[in-house]
Amino acid sequence: MSALISLNGVSYQYEQAKEYALKELTVKIEANEWIAVLGRNGSGKSTFGRLLNGLLLPIEGSVLVSDLSTKDEQDVWSIRKKVGMVFQNPDHQFVATTVRDDLAFGLENLGLDRSTMEERITEYASLIGITHLLEAEPHRLSGGQKQRVAIAGIMAMEPDVIVFDEATSMLDPIGRKEVMDTIAMLHQRGVTIISITHDMEEAVRASRLLLFHDGELAIQGRPQEVFSQKERLAEFGLSLPFSIELQHELEKSGITLPKTCLTEEELVAELWTLYSMK
Known part of the structure; x- marks a missing residue:
């Protein structure tokens, strides 16, 4: 059985950049894994996240999601339904004047009928714990609440994978705990989690770590294996x-x-x- 996501010899270079952002990356992600992606700024970890659902396309190699290629224009929409993304700043994901309407927006794009949309909004608002916020204006919420609304919006679309790109970096400790507890709950429900983070305390909760350095995958393994390499982590500017x-x-x-x-x-x-x- 093939992996849920496969990157095969993937390289990517931004326009006008002299160096590759990612170089000849080969890695597989299985269903229901929790992957934490680590590395300093400019290491390639956010580029990696954006390659997974076709926001960026490799200039060499291939990215396959359930055997669908991100380079195939006919498959990109199907891939983006399978791989959802939650970004660092949730304000960038809000498009409506109330939380309920914001959750409905993504579902409308899926072409769902009204009754199915309402069922999903009710279900996932309850699951994420934001039912009491449905009539609120998104910009009036706390940072943690905004991020949980963004997660609910992605979950309502029922993806197989959610990529969290520094999703807790702008939050206070309370908001960070709320979001991490939500991520843990989603993983227990069978969602594959890919968490791009600077926070080592978050990384220890993952089942596998990928550490990027200068566009290459420098270390990968279980948290115990990776964090036992204190000297190498120090070389890459990371703490324990x-x-x-x-x-x-x-x-x-x-x-x-x-x-x-x-x-x-x-x-x-x-x-x-x-x-x-x-």
């Missing part, structure tokens, strides 16, 4: 999650734990187990 940094400091003091702890909760649990045995 707080819990792993603290674990390294504990090791310098002679406190060694049997596993790499990706979260503070895991670290506390391991420390509790260690000291309860003494």
Whole structure:
């Protein structure tokens, strides 16, 4: 069975740019994976996200979504129904004067009848927890609320994949938690998640990490595998999650734990187990 998304020898170069934004990238994404895409600014990670649903087209190689090519104009609309995107600034995705009308806009573009549209709006507003916001004006919402409305608008179109391009970077801690909890819930429901992020605490929740550097895929693997490469991450200008940094400091003091702890909760649990045995 083929992968849900396949990039085969993909290169991309922006007009008037001297260097490739992505170079000869080959990677596969399976259904229901949660991929976190990491890298410094200019590393190619946002270019990667935009290649997945045909917003950008490779100049070399191919991008296939369920065996449909983004280069085939007849397939692009089908691909964009399969791969939805949530961007850094949700204001750029609003087109209507109320949340309800904004959710309806995308569904109208799918050609759905009125009753089906209303059913989906009700279902996904409830699922994302924004039912009480349906009659609100989008520009009056908080950052976290705006981003959840944007997610509901994409979910109502029932894509197989959602790409989150720095979707929490403009949010305060409360808004960030709301959005991350929503992403985790969507993943549990079977949606394939691709999260482009600078936040290492968000990355640890993924099942696989892709780390880009100068347009190339430099490291990939499970969070435990990637974050164990402290020196290489430092070369690429990336930090470790707080819990792993603290674990390294504990090791310098002679406190060694049997596993790499990706979260503070895991670290506390391991420390509790260690000291309860003494």
